[in-house]
Amino acid sequence: MADVIASARAEGRTLLNEVESKQLLAEAGIPVALAHLARTADEAVQVSDGLGYPVVMKIVSPDIAHKSDVGGVAVGLADADAVRAAHADMLARVAEAAPSARIEGVAVQAMAPQGTEVIVGATTDPQFGPVMMFGLGGVFVEVLKDVAFRIVPLEARDAHQMVHEIKGLPILQGVRGQAPADIAALEALILSVSEFVAAHPEVAELDLNPVFAYAEGVLAVDARIVLTDVAEMAAAGEAR
């Protein structure tokens, strides 16, 4: 944990990349689809061979917050050739869409089976400190803002209520013959992320988006962590 944060700090970054974010979360026992940094196409193939196909590839850049907006996500890559082709395409697309972005490489991960998409996040409220959020992913969070919040620390009943107070709950409970999602695992995930942010005040914002909820278990397939600004933290410390 300390290493990832220290190196980000040393580089003057507050945004952890996907590989770093997932590493931290995995160390805390949070179920994430681990991503591996590949700096070249050869490395990407090597990582993919190790993971097994199909894989997902995403651009890694400290300057790009929304990867899909710049063509920085490729899914369902079935073999080494597909990985090479996607790598070349992606770098070209990103270079065009975000010419000034610094590119560290790509993150490669095993392609997880599709589940019901949800978002689990945390942020720091100026008055109340760390706050957790839960909602259904995609259009539900983007357009309908169908989300629930709780202030950290959370009790088990808080996580339970968060999942149960969103309007989209029936989707998790299974509609149109779909198997219900593992709500107990979602609640456990919310609680472990709450513990993670409570234990790490240096984490200012965190998005697990999306998390795939399965009939059994959950998996965060994308993750982003924003660290507190060190200067701001020092100022807040003095004020206190």
Next chain:
Amino acid sequence: MNVDRARLDRALNPRTVVVVGDKGPNYQWLSNLSEFEGQVYSVQLDEKEIPGIVEKGIENFQSLTEIPGEVDLVVCAVPRQVTPYIVADAVKKGVGGVAMFTSGFVETGEELGRQLQDKIVGMAREGGLPLVGPNCMGVYNRRLGVKFGQGQDKAAEGERGDLSIISQSGTHGISLTAGAQVLGIHVTRTISIGNAAVLNEADYLEYLRDDPDTPAIVMYLEGVRDGRRFARLLREVTRQKPVVIWRGGRTGAGAKAAASHTASLASDDAVWDALLRQAGAISADSQEEALDVAQALVRLPRTDKQNLALIAMTGGQSVAITDQFAKAGFEVPELSQKSYDRLSEFFVTIGGSYRNPFDAASTIGRETDNLAKILDILADDPVIEGVAVEMQARDFEKGTERLDGMIDVLRAYRERTGQPIVAILPEGGFGAATPGILADARVHVGKAGFAVYPSFARAAIAFGRARRFWAWRTEVGA
């Protein structure tokens, strides 16, 4: 600040109060203390003002430090530039606390105001002085007759309090107090916290948590000074007593530009709502809502039961009352056959109905005895766990006997069953009393100790919130 509890206790329950800087012709602060049980002194240097003070029989001094004996509370109404001298004297004298009415500090947005506030806050903190405000109305203590507004009640000997109020706004502090009082609710204390510069909302909440004469708390807040402590404390206090929070200044601000979805969605409103749900605090959007639910909390027994008998005067009203209570989470169950058999013996079913909800004007419109009979049957029916009844103000302008008769019947039901019973005197309801008469009648019912509302919707919402609060308490095992 680290509050010296014993010292704050003196400030909020004073035996000696000193008003600094009161002015004629009204001498509002000294006049507010006319019923105060303890000793009142004045500090005023202005020669023009002193004769008026002495005329009131109040001894005037040149300085706080000249006053003999202990001073528990200083009410400070001097111009802002004088406040540092008063705070210095208060610290030197070792007074219990200062309630600072003086304004013109950070709320002005001026540099001078901010500097002055910083100065008095620094002095108070260093001197361990509990300072209420500045820019506030100060403290009301019903038992002792310490008031910050005319018309605030003084308790009769041995009367217990029903609730206390913390208000960031002086006006809302006054009107919440008055609104509760008019219905006969005993407001133990009201603290107008103003800029909350030394003592903040969490300090007062903590004090009220431990105040045995404060069974419930109503707060008006626009923001908090120490959010983390407030959140922690609120979760704890609600497990001991209900807390109603009316939050003002809900601007809907939010949608901050942020790197994460979560941060961009976490508006101030969303986070407050989350806190209140999580803590089990009861949210109110207006003064009416705050007082409505306060009534339900202090007038009704602790209950999480849902099965109500609803008694309305007409068919249309029986539908309306049912819609509102159902929406608020209550059930309106069928009565037992035995109850129906007994009701059928006297109930006027032409133009009426005793199927729950009741359409009862033709049966009880002029006959209080029949209301008593109905309530007796309901009291015997195990399915019924509470009652909401539409009342009329008919003939109230001629005398209170009729309404008193109904109140006696309600009281008998309450005493026999221990169940909640809610009275509604709707605007424009059956009986066509004027709004003024209806309002007077409601006050009469409220002063008799009942939760009373001007509409089915307000009654149902308030009762529903109180019920959910008690259900939550049961759920969390408190």
